[in-house]
Amino acid sequence: MIIAVDGPAASGKGTIARALARHYHLPHLDTGLLYRAVAATVLREDLKPEREADAVASCGFDDLLLADEYLRTDEVGQVASVVSAHPLVRAALLQRQKRFALQPGGAILDGRDIGTVIAPNADAKLFVKATPTIRAQRRHAELKKHGVMVSLNKVLADIRARDERDTKRSEAPLLAAPDAAVLDTSFLSIESAVQKAIEFVEKQR
Numbered sequence: 001m002i003i004a005v006d007g008p009a010a011s012g013k014g015t016i017a018r019a020l021a022r023h024y025h026l027p028h029l030d031t032g033l034l035y036r037a038v039a040a041t042v043l044r045e046d047l048k049p050e051r052e053a054d055a056v057a058s059c060g061f062d063d064l065l066l067a068d069e070y071l072r073t074d075e076v077g078q079v080a081s082v083v084s085a086h087p088l089v090r091a092a093l094l095q096r097q098k099r100f101a102l103q104p105g106g107a108i109l110d111g112r113d114i115g116t117v118i119a120p121n122a123d124a125k126l127f128v129k130a131t132p133t134i135r136a137q138r139r140h141a142e143l144k145k146h147g148v149m150v151s152l153n154k155v156l157a158d159i160r161a162r163d164e165r166d167t168k169r170s171e172a173p174l175l176a177a178p179d180a181a182v183l184d185t186s187f188l189s190i191e192s193a194v195q196k197a198i199e200f201v202e203k204q205r
């Protein structure tokens with residue numbers, strides 16, 4: 001069984017994908033980390049994320065995938081949404097993701113284009129969303145927990161900027177697949193959101 005989980009930043013898609021992976025005993029790939037690793041390489045090498053050639057040259061990043069905590073920072077996330085708009089970057093990461101999806105026994109992938117591009121024939125597709133304000137509040141609380149002091153307004157502005165880039169790009173924009181079940185987590189606890197996600201998967205598979 002292949003499960004595709006897509007949605008914007010801080011929608012809850014990562015938490016839901018990890019819970020589904022445990023529930024169904026499936027391997028899970030957070031595809032955002034691949035784009036984040038490209039972004040981290042661009043930053044480390046002092047390259048320009050807007051330049052497609054610079055971003056493509058940063059696609060051999062296996063060492064960086066280990067630096068999980070740094071990859072998950074907002075700074076890296078913003079640059080990830082710039083490098084991910086380049087068609088050649090998406091092409092460089094495509095096969096790796098497709099291979100993961102097609103491994104025997106199935107897989108769960110979360111990202112922006114799993115149901116539309118990476119695994120259009122997935123057995124179940126979820127599109128996880130929440131209002132920008134609620135996503136910003138969640139992200140803000142998480143940052144605070146890790147000792148990062150930043151205003152809620154700044155977090156909200158960053159989320160809106162990333163949404164804007166991810167939905168407006170011409171290549172594989174953030175978009176619910178027509179056959180995806182839409183799960184709005186705005187007013188759901190994590191437990192209820194996971195429960196609903198499992199119900200949706202059971203209905204589709």
Ligand code: C5P
Nearest residue numbers: 009031032033035080081084111112113
């Ligand atoms: O999911 P996460 O916030 O870690 O993703 C970081 C950035 O990587 C996103 O803002 C998006 O631009 C890009 N991304 C993408 N396609 C995916 C996963 C992430 O374009 N499948």
